[in-house]
Amino acid sequence: MTNTPALLAAMTGERPDHTPIWFMRQAGRSLPEYRQAREGTDMLTSCLTPDLAAELTCQPVRRHGVDGAVLYSDIMVPLALAGVGVHIEPGVGPVLDHPITSRADVEALVRTAPGDAEPIRRAAELAVAELGESTPLLGFAGAPFTIAAYLVAGRPSRDHLEARALMHADPRAWAMLMDWVADLDASFLAAQTAGGARAVQLFDSWAGSLSASDYRRYVAPHSVRALSGIDRSTPVVHFAVNASHLLPELALVAAQSSQHPVLGVDHRVSLDEAAATLLVADLEMPLQGNIDPALLLAGWEPLEQGARAVVAAGRQAPGHVVNLGHGVPPQTDPRVLTRLVELVHSL
Numbered sequence: 001m002t003n004t005p006a007l008l009a010a011m012t013g014e015r016p017d018h019t020p021i022w023f024m025r026q027a028g029r030s031l032p033e034y035r036q037a038r039e040g041t042d043m044l045t046s047c048l049t050p051d052l053a054a055e056l057t058c059q060p061v062r063r064h065g066v067d068g069a070v071l072y073s074d075i076m077v078p079l080a081l082a083g084v085g086v087h088i089e090p091g092v093g094p095v096l097d098h099p100i101t102s103r104a105d106v107e108a109l110v111r112t113a114p115g116d117a118e119p120i121r122r123a124a125e126l127a128v129a130e131l132g133e134s135t136p137l138l139g140f141a142g143a144p145f146t147i148a149a150y151l152v153a154g155r156p157s158r159d160h161l162e163a164r165a166l167m168h169a170d171p172r173a174w175a176m177l178m179d180w181v182a183d184l185d186a187s188f189l190a191a192q193t194a195g196g197a198r199a200v201q202l203f204d205s206w207a208g209s210l211s212a213s214d215y216r217r218y219v220a221p222h223s224v225r226a227l228s229g230i231d232r233s234t235p236v237v238h239f240a241v242n243a244s245h246l247l248p249e250l251a252l253v254a255a256q257s258s259q260h261p262v263l264g265v266d267h268r269v270s271l272d273e274a275a276a277t278l279l280v281a282d283l284e285m286p287l288q289g290n291i292d293p294a295l296l297l298a299g300w301e302p303l304e305q306g307a308r309a310v311v312a313a314g315r316q317a318p319g320h321v322v323n324l325g326h327g328v329p330p331q332t333d334p335r336v337l338t339r340l341v342e343l344v345h346s347l
Helices: 006-011 032-038 043-047 050-064 077-081 103-109 118-131 144-153 161-169 171-194 212-218 220-226 244-257 271-280 293-297 300-314 334-346
Strands: 086-089 093-096 137-142 199-204 236-240 261-264
Touching: 006 199, 032 050, 043 050, 043 077, 043 086, 050 118, 050 334, 077 144, 077 171, 093 144, 103 171, 118 137, 118 171, 137 171, 144 161, 144 171, 144 199, 144 220, 161 171, 161 212, 171 199, 171 212, 171 220, 199 220, 212 220, 212 244, 220 244, 236 244, 244 261, 244 271, 271 300, 293 300, 293 334, 300 334
Parallel strands: 137 199, 199 236, 236 261
Antiparallel strands: 086 093
């Protein structure tokens, strides 16, 4: 255990000598060095430039002393690699040149093969060379439902009605689309693990818009497919936003995909409640989360109280990795993140 990084120890159900912590979106706009390094480079280009992506990956480790680095990338990168017309519009998010609105659109799209992910593998390799053995690299991908929701709507959507409508109106076309996205994800994750990532996270931003029955029928099999190429000894974190009603379904996807499944939990449900829910479902596993990102902007006293409560609640799970309930807000003072890491390590 002494030679196992704390992050991986916690993900495999151990209790290392300190509670590990990393942050979703830790490599991002909250860091002045990030803004400087990325100046004049658009988002997707920065993700596909290996030396720049590796630099951005390692910046938060140098500054904050977090226990893991997550590869700097974006959930739209697999689409860009496949030649799909997509760009990240500032203040809006991903925008597709041609939304997928019919079965004909789906049939045309799925003839496209995953692109060459060598820049992703190389970025991971460069990051691992700096991080060494003590700080593991995490890979990640956007889950098939989230990416499909962008493809169908053509841009961010508040309620994902377009994707949910296609799911019910033409289940065959939906399954074709989801399988295609899952295979893109599998290629993307394979490049990251080939470059040295030692754990992965599947991030489903929009799954919370689904009922449990729709999730089980129309989404879960495709998320399992997206993770099917990962070595089963690799820890897999499955995380969704606003999806407290889906915790057993999300955990089951992770359990079907890895010997070391981890459930990421957002800030809307306490970790002790999440642990109890999984215990009832016979899906007990380590948890990741779940400090409310708003506390980063609320002053130190509320943040410290919230962090202590999260660490205490996490003791009800077999293992615990501290994280936020979502990503780091861009207006966060980096000094607050560094202080938070020091606090969690002291607990």
